[in-house]
Amino acid sequence: MIGIPARFRSAVASLVVFLSVVISISPVTAQSRVELMGEAIQGGVIIGLTEVGTKAVLDGEPLMVSDTGRFVFGFDRDHTSAAHLDLEYPDETRESLLIEVAVREYDVQRIEGVASRYVSPSAEQLERIRREGAIKRAARPRDTDADWFAENFIWPVKGTITGTFGLARFFNGEARRPHYGVDIAASTGTPIVAPAPGIVTLAEPDLYFEGGLIFIDHGQGLISVLMHLSSVDVEVGEQVVQGDIIGAVGATGRVTGAHLDWRMYWRSAHVDPALLAGEMPAPTPLERPQNGADAQ
Numbered sequence: 029m030i031g032i033p034a035r036f037r038s039a040v041a042s043l044v045v046f047l048s049v050v051i052s053i054s055p056v057t058a059q060s061r062v063e064l065m066g067e068a069i070q071g072g073v074i075i076g077l078t079e080v081g082t083k084a085v086l087d088g089e090p091l092m093v094s095d096t097g098r099f100v101f102g103f104d105r106d107h108t109s110a111a112h113l114d115l116e117y118p119d120e121t122r123e124s125l126l127i128e129v130a131v132r133e134y135d136v137q138r139i140e141g142v143a144s145r146y147v148s149p150s151a152e153q154l155e156r157i158r159r160e161g162a163i164k165r166a167a168r169p170r171d172t173d174a175d176w177f178a179e180n181f182i183w184p185v186k187g188t189i190t191g192t193f194g195l196a197r198f199f200n201g202e203a204r205r206p207h208y209g210v211d212i213a214a215s216t217g218t219p220i221v222a223p224a225p226g227i228v229t230l231a232e233p234d235l236y237f238e239g240g241l242i243f244i245d246h247g248q249g250l251i252s253v254l255m256h257l258s259s260v261d262v263e264v265g266e267q268v269v270q271g272d273i274i275g276a277v278g279a280t281g282r283v284t285g286a287h288l289d290w291r292m293y294w295r296s297a298h299v300d301p302a303l304l305a306g307e308m309p310a311p312t313p314l315e316r317p318q319n320g321a322d323a324q
């Protein structure tokens with residue numbers, strides 16, 4: 029398993045155990061020619077490595093495979109069925125893998141004190157929300173077979189996690205959409221870095237819900253969304269490498285305090301950034317946590 033980051037090891041082990049069960053009950057080759065890294069779980073992202081020139085299909089939909097043999101797919105917060113991965117290798121040998129997707133339990137979060145204009149927007153605000161929705165839809169994702177996602181992800185900001193992926197949410201007592209991001213509390217002005225390489229596909233200083241907003245395309249439909257920024261320091265089309273400063277933490281948009289909301293999508297699936305970035309490193313004394321949370 030060359031090149032697999034340490035934090036994937038336990039997950040890979042459990043996946044391999046499962047796949048070996050599949051192999052034992054089906055007439056597939058004993059030696060699989062594909063490696064899958066990641067967690068087969070709701071919100072999980074799986075990175076595959078196979079032979080160059082292989083065709084990969086997930087549940088009937090073609091995947092891209094890079095010129096180094098890498099591909100990616102993910103499972104939505106509410107994904108329920110097992111996934112079928114079909115591979116056709118360059119010598120026309122075929123292999124099919126059945127991947128069970130583990131179900132998660134999500135906590136409930138109740139946030140009070142959300143400004144009423146965010147809970148019940150006016151007609152004028154709804155028009156702005158509609159207009160900005162079109163801008164966001166147009167920005168993602170790009171049709172590229174790049175494999176920038178293959179680099180190990182890092183946290184874009186270090187701080188206390190105040191909201192995890194998948195939380196069921198209530199604002200001022202009213203049920204709202206689940207929380208699809210990871211909220212990281214940090215002071216306004218704290219630099220935000222690119223968690224992995226990619227191309228900037230959206231850079232907006234002030235949207236209604238998100239405030240300052242950046243999209244980074246990591247290739248093959250996997251994108252990062254970084255929200256509530258006080259400063260957006262990149263432009264659309266810019267290529268970033270991991271660790272580049274792209275903006276600063278803020279309290280813009282629909283929030284109750286300064287923090288970064290980092291979300292990720294694979295195609296239309298909401299996936300969990302924490303599964304890629306691993307454990308949050310301890311903050312330095314200069315990175316004092318606040319109590320910021322948002323209402324996204």
Ligand SMILES: [Zn+2]
Nearest residue numbers: 209211289322
């Ligand atoms: Zn959030």
